Amino acid sequence: MYAVRRIGFKFASLILLFMLTWTSFGAYPTSAASTTNYSNPINTAGADPYVMLHSDGYYYFTRTLGNRLDIWKSRSLTAMDLGERKTVWTPPSGLKDIWAPEIHNIDGKWYIYYTANTGCGDDCRGVYVLENDSPDPLQGSWTDKGKLNTQYAGLDGTVFDHNGRLYFLYAAYGDWSGSHGSAIAIAPMSNPWTLDGDSSILTKPEYDWEMKGMPVNEGAVILKNQGKIYLVFSASACWEDDYSLGILSADAASDLLNPASWTKSEQPVFAKSAANGVYAPGHNSFVPSKDGTQDLIVYHGNNNPGQGCGPRPTRVQPFTWNEDGSPNFGVPTNGPLAVPSGDYRIEAEHGTPAKALVKEEAGASGGKVVRLNNTNSSLSIKDVIVPEEGSYTLNIRYSNTAGPDASEQVSVNGHPAVTVALPHTGSKEYATASIQVELKKGYGNVIEFAKSKHAVDIDYIELAGSNTFSIKPGAEYKLINPNGGKALSAIDPNAAGEVWTQMKDDSDGGAAQRWKIALNEDGTYSFVNPDSGKALTVIDPAAAWGRAGLAEYQGLDTQKWKLVDTGNGYCKWYNAQTGKALDVNGAGINSGADVGTWQDIPGGPAQFWLLYRLD
Structure with a gap:
């Protein structure tokens, strides 16, 4: 919740720095990017993560940036950092510390x-x-509804609906435990921006694990299961390694505004794991997998x-339920973990059909299918996301009751279509047809279906594959620093003499952001x-911090860069002369x-890069 600044230091010798940096490369894991497995964290910076799965089949994600609000939109949870990202709001003058x-x-x-x-x-x-009020939160306009009328100053607001009534939870400031800190407060709401009554304090710091560094209860979020409501909160100061999660429980039929309805855990339910290399886990949200399992x-x-x-940085992992219905979060882990079920699946009804029939079907994965039943029927599925450039298996789940020789035309990213045979399945029966497709890294892929022979119901598509990050020498790329989402740009590249570089809004291939990479x-x-x-x-x-710019190429070591694949689609670049990492100031x-x-700053978000091929 607090901004930090990098504190630099100098080594006594540049030679020593060079040696230490270059021998540290082995500290970064490398592995193929896969639709089957992933490793935590899923981004390079991701404080106070909140994610929801909407009825349109997209995950929407927000996190603390400090001075603006960005939304990520992705068809995959684990590949969220490669999804579409847009700044939707910047604060007016006088409003600061935009958190959570x-x-x-x-x-x-x-x-x-x-x-x-x-x-x-x-x-x-x-x-x-x-x-x-736009169907897509990355479109339309955001209207300021103002500051909520909370009884106490505070932070970390969230809302939930229970039995048709809207409630607001927040971390209320006060001397609840003998010194300044925060406690979890609840209040009813008359609409999504107005509280309708006083706040009740449901939990305040009282155990040692809630008072590390500062007495804090914050970041409340709700779970429901088997007639119980669970309020999960973060405890202790965010700067402490022992920042952790606690939990309250209440009967779903009880008065949720009454503190007596809630029972608190005496121990944290999710805490650091030094063995797994995860410290200060907390400020969480909950979300189902794409298929709901x-x-x-x-x-x-x-x-x-x-x-x-x-x-x-943000982490994702599955959790289970105890016999009494309470959640069991397990232990924080970096994995590797199995990708959440259905994470690279896209329901056909979440595409864009044209002259096609969207119909309910009990046996379909999402309860609906798209029937390509007319001569000009088509289905376009945009924002198809994969973790790395390369070849993938496109699995098409379908039902064909029309004829034994049904087929569809399938095209990828505007390339010539191929004919895919979809043999007869029988009524309300499903089968899978598979083809190999070449896809770009990230969400910029489009898969299109066009009716070829006989009417066929498309249930969903699902991608499977594993590709290792590599550079195609001579190809052109854009370089994105995922922390800010900006692109490496030359400032007036055609100016005489040396030219400086800066991070600029991604123009998706503008001349100043194109880089031909030579081996x-x-x-x-x-x-x-x-x-x-x-x-x-x-x-x-x-x-100490060497400014990067453009100069006439002479084959100098200051113009050569060592590539290190750091996993999960990210990489770092080290200059051949200095051994230092390419860095956003x-x-x-x-x-x-x-x-x-x-x-080199291990884990430092200023030094991670995403590369997207432009040609």
């Missing part, structure tokens, strides 16, 4: 609840709400001890901006942040 946003859909409208203050710290910190906890946690309230004889790579012919160069290599997330080189 949550996106909700209530009665067909979108709401984002976020924490902010007006400059006087905790005393004027509160929860604010935005509203959007698994329950998942989404939380932030540090990779190493003592990292405090820093990037806190050098020594195994390093060079980045050349095709528009100017100049190479990415460390302009001042002797500086100050881990900046805004357009205009400078780019240079800095000593």
